[in-house]
Amino acid sequence: MRSFRSFTVLAVVATLAGCAGPRAVPPQLAAAFDEPYVLASGDKLRVNVFGQQNLSNSYAVEPDGSIAMPLVGRYKVDGKTSDQVRAGLEAKLKSGFLRDPNVSVEIESYRPFFILGEVTTAGQYPYVAGMTAQNAVAIASGFTPRATRDRVEITRRLSDRVYKAEVPLTYPIRPGDTITVQERWF
Incomplete structure (x- = not known):
């Protein structure tokens, strides 16, 4: 009789534990x-450099968290927003390659x-x-x-x-x- 009660109590407790809310x-x-959404490996970006057809392209964020772009080289984007990437790319291109670069960065796929x-x-x-x-x-x-x-x-x-x-x-x-x-x- 005692083991039956123990079993019943155990069954009730297990049932209630399964009903617990999240x-x-x-x-x-x-x-x-x-x-804001931050970029990471696996995202794909569309970078447009206005007036520079050779630089405008889609870039996949590599496992190390960077993209590889002509003139810029490997640029770390992991943990940054698309606006931060845009500003960083403009600064990189302005520091020796283009006079007044105008860059846009869009998330092409997540x-x-x-x-x-x-x-x-x-x-x-x-x-x-x-x-x-x-x-x-x-x-x-x-x-x-x-x-x-x-x-x-x-x-x-x-x-x-x-x-x-x-x-x-x-x-x-x-x-x-x-x-x-x-x-x-x-």
Whole structure:
């Protein structure tokens, strides 16, 4: 009789633990959406130098966080906004190559996001502006029958730190995020 009670209490505790809501989102993770987008490896930029057809081109951000551009050479863009890159390229070109360069920098494509766990087709997918975790699950062909369907875990790198948090499906994601869909217990 005593073991039956212990088993019943254990079953109730396990059930309630599975029903617990998502943990609070770390403030750093939530604040990341108020900050301007910073570039990283995997992004692709469109750089236009007005009046200079040979310099205007698409440039991929390499694994070391830089782009390779004629006259400028390797230029570090990792951790910078597109406006900071524009100003830096103008300064580089002005310091000996062009009299008054006019540069524009646009993000041509974002680095991918990753989704794994209890989704039909886990993997790496291209990021689309304005995505939520629910959109990411839909791109991965939906939940498996065993998936937790009300929250996901997001892993995000900000500067030199990595943050993990359980978030609702309506939570916005960013390029480079890893989304994990957990298995439900019952």
